[in-house]
Amino acid sequence: MTQRTLAVVSAGLGRPSSTRLLADRLAAATAAALPAEIVTIELRDHAHDLASNLVTGFAPEALRRTIDAVTGADGLIAVTPIFSASYSGLFKTFFDVLDKDALEGRPVLIGATGGTARHSLALEHAVRPLFSYLRARTVPTAVYAATEDWADSGDLVGRVEQAAAELAAAVRANPPVVRDDPYADPVTSFEDLLAG
Numbered sequence: 001m002t003q004r005t006l007a008v009v010s011a012g013l014g015r016p017s018s019t020r021l022l023a024d025r026l027a028a029a030t031a032a033a034l035p036a037e038i039v040t041i042e043l044r045d046h047a048h049d050l051a052s053n054l055v056t057g058f059a060p061e062a063l064r065r066t067i068d069a070v071t072g073a074d075g076l077i078a079v080t081p082i083f084s085a086s087y088s089g090l091f092k093t094f095f096d097v098l099d100k101d102a103l104e105g106r107p108v109l110i111g112a113t114g115g116t117a118r119h120s121l122a123l124e125h126a127v128r129p130l131f132s133y134l135r136a137r138t139v140p141t142a143v144y145a146a147t148e149d150w151a152d153s154g155d156l157v158g159r160v161e162q163a164a165a166e167l168a169a170a171v172r173a174n175p176p177v178v179r180d181d182p183y184a185d186p187v188t189s190f191e192d193l194l195a196g
Contacts, residue, residue, distance in 0.1 A: 018145065019079050021150075022160075032164070046066055054093065081113050103135065110127045117148070142163065
């Protein structure tokens, strides 16, 4: 059986971050249902590189590796804080630099955090349409965690487990992502390079 990979993207700005905490809970619940290699990405670590990519059109090496990890994963967990009733600018910027076809058909679990439950619909009117545009397959259950959800997390735990089970099933149903191997057909000599 091919080892599956799961990319976890957190757009939290602080350390510690409730956005990262939610991302970690979603990843742990998914990993319990689907053994997979987990790669966690903190977008705050790439803020300068993302701005540089937008201005120059080229991704610096660290950002390029992060993009490859996300686009080469079998499934994605994407979690953003909600600002002004939508995803954060950092979150949007990251998905703006991806090739528009890079996540086509990929199972995605979306999540968000915010200060009040009033912002929970941002997942449906902002985050889900973003992934629809990218032609990814978002699982039905999205997970929003308001400040009060952390104090009494019983309902939150149930939503996390439901969404994780849906993502695990979607990843299992998809064929494994074929990752480009730059060394799959190496040139064996300088003459082969010239002849090719």
